[in-house]
Amino acid sequence: MKYSLSATVALVILAGCDNANQTFPSFFSEAGAVVDAHQEFGSATTHNAAIQNGSKSYTVSLAKRFAEEVQSTVNFAFNSSQLDENARATLRQQATWIRQFPEIRFRVYGHTDAVGSNAFNKRLGMRRARAAVSYLSTLGINRSRLEAVVSFGETQPLIVTQGRERRNRRTVTEVSGFVEANPNLLDGKYAQIIYREYITSGVPLPTGAVPTINASE
Template sequence: MAAEVGSDLDEGGFGTPTANNILIHTGQLDYVVALAERFAREVPNTVTFPFDSATLDPAAQTILAQQARWMRHFPEVTFRVFGHTDLVGSERYNQGLGLRRARAAANFIVRQGISRRRVEAVVSNGETQPLIPTPDRERQNRRAVTEVSGFVQDNARILNGEYARVVHREYVESAVRAPNTP
């Protein structure tokens, strides 16, 4: 039997199911999925942290700066940053640490000129979603992941001047000159 639409979503807290339902009923979900796939394809979406830390090292800052540059091209898109930990430490401590990591990443993005209302860092998966299942220290598990979450405006199809410039730029860049024919 097929799962119902939206059943695979991480609850993430109050409001996530409602937001998903709005996206489905307004037809925006397809746009969100397409942009999420594009974001993950075009920029790294994950930064890692040292053990028991929410401090961004230079490599993480470089990745987050790339994310912010990408975000500037899509001013109507919102993002959610999920913080994660490895399995060392108590669940309660790791929930807080994961949230601090998500906030550190989101705050860095905001300092790059992205509006605070477009970047949400309220969700922490703590130690519940390790990439590598081990009770030991594992840097790949100590991460913050940035994902496309929706749109600032109610209607994803509204074009403002900035978005129109992006569409035009991509259209021009995609043009291929015809080969010279005699």
């Protein structure tokens, strides 16, 4: 017996419906009925809805993304606020990310190790924060979007020690908020931001943008 092409296709579809592990439950489902969980398709809609109803903070989301995508910390030599080449390379990487989001403000926090008095270390930490801000401002970042805040000095070490520790001698750059008070980025301008980020993502990072880690001094 010969089957027509349409009958053969129908049999294939019906046979597929009996497979409990199939991806598509129905050939006739509306577009978008199947969500690809592995690729998290549809997450953007969920994210935007959460921002609109106030259950999720866009500032917190961007801060988390910045920390995940960019090295947020630069380190310093002992008793110094001078930026070495590794520090400048990290700050260039930060600037590349920051330029994609001109709506966002950033703070730079300065830290030291435990050697020296607390008062001296607070001043040193602030000098380090200001050095990072000054360099970022030379990379096309408007100074009004950058803030060197009160230094934590030696009070928040990464490595608990009373001796010299390069990993504690650092600045940390973080997202702090928006340039304008409570802007609604999910209006018509939101598409412009996403498009701008898409275009920028195709530009190669500057040479030397991936920093290396020196041994502790």
